[in-house]
Amino acid sequence: MTKSLAIGIDIGGTNTTFGLVNREGEILFKGGISTPAYEHIADYIAALMEGIMPAVASAGIENIEGIGVGAPNGNYFTGEIAFAPNLPWKGIIPLAKLISEAMNLKVTLTNDAKAAAIGEMIYGKAKGMKNFIQVTLGTGLGSGFVANGQLIYGHDGFAGELGHVTAVRNGRKCGCGRFGCLETYASATGIVRSAEELLAGTNDETPLRALQGKITARDIHLAAENGDLFSLALFEYTGMILGETLADAVAITSPEAIIFFGGLANAGNLIIEPTQKHMEANLLPIYQNKIKLCQSALDGSNAAILGASALVW
């Protein structure tokens, strides 16, 4: 008998969410715990078990194919999370092994952006696609590249760091220590940096000026929706940098579609239209007017669980 259920666990810096998912992508059970509340990994695993076990018992463990985990800095090949700056556990944590031992189920781990790409392929807009790029525009910029129907993990599991492609030579200082990385421009954090820089350098009237020093990407999104020209220019600028860099990524993997996910992607066409315009302007003719750019169809609050669970199938 084919096992019909998978457990998806998404580990974020603030919350861990988990759920029981069937092959159609329906979430039959959903729960969560605080991530930073557990300083010791053993306590965290115990709390995770306590949250999931009742649902597992009622569904029957014999019906569960396995567990998929999406985590920052998660490595598919080793099953470890290594030096994740936003998680409470330092050094290298053999997370897949720890969860597998606790639950007696097979565990597959990867980073959150790759889990989102797999979720999109199994349940979302990339269903049936064999070549696409998933771009998560969150605090940083994560990505998953799918080619020949398979996620590209690379030699060591670290492929897909589009956020750390140099978009602007000698540009903004990045958290990674380098300069001009794409994610310093094209992410929720990046567009806020652009806003603060532009506010400091101009006298333009904008509702954002009253928020100076504590602007969020959501503020810029709302102001742009209300027609604020300053905020629209910020999306245009962000889309320019993102579109130029995506044109280079297209030249390497020639995808059918590029799918945007995450907080800043919720701005929809405000970010997608300028990105597409500048990408097209930088593409070789053989790629022009062929690549679909769209927002993820995965429901935001469930997408992380779906993505993680999709690792199992």
Added chain:
Amino acid sequence: MTKSLAIGIDIGGTNTTFGLVNREGEILFKGGISTPAYEHIADYIAALMEGIMPAVASAGIENIEGIGVGAPNGNYFTGEIAFAPNLPWKGIIPLAKLISEAMNLKVTLTNDAKAAAIGEMIYGKAKGMKNFIQVTLGTGLGSGFVANGQLIYGHDGFAGELGHVTAVRNGRKCGCGRFGCLETYASATGIVRSAEELLAGTNDETPLRALQGKITARDIHLAAENGDLFSLALFEYTGMILGETLADAVAITSPEAIIFFGGLANAGNLIIEPTQKHMEANLLPIYQNKIKLCQSALDGSNAAILGASALVW
């Protein structure tokens, strides 16, 4: 019985070479014809047949698994060559179909740089590797990206155009109509452009000055080998642009190795060392000091035939 032989055909702008190759990469028969001598594709196919058929007959057609063809602008999915600027036949040519009908064997076609990548994987330095990048530094810059043990063709067969990644924003005019493409700097043609530009802009003493207006990449290679500082600086500059762009490609596919092939790659460490230095300086820490850069092990004069024949296996 397993068929033990393949035919490899490499179509270049000047020469077409072909050979009969066994699974160990030994070339049992080799021949060639002029490409531009045949204005009509039917005449070209006839000449190709005439060149290959005696060898096929003596080996026995029942021992031949198929034919692999590497050609400029060759598309793996369609079997066509489309608008190849350096070939005599205009428009779209269904080359795989034409050769297959003439020889009654299965034909697989791809572009020359992808054929070189497959040749490297089957017979060369990438034997056993599942993730690597092959970079052909010839008149232009071609590339083949291998991930999960498979060449990335992309949605439409046009993946791997690393030569048209924008290396320098608003940089040199490229043959493709865009600006700053990697191949305008990092190729045999690119290093010559750098030489001519630098000669015109400086009074530096160099043996290249006597050759101004007709310098070749080979001249720069030889002068650098003889310690000419001007020529060494040209390799340093070329390696800087190439290394910076390869760092971005590494962030996408995280390869085990990058293998250089083609005319300019024959300069060996003159080009590889500066490329590696500048690539490493631009890599995320997770990739540093792990990626092998090396020159192809395929014998130059046979590599194209081997690469094409490797498409069959």
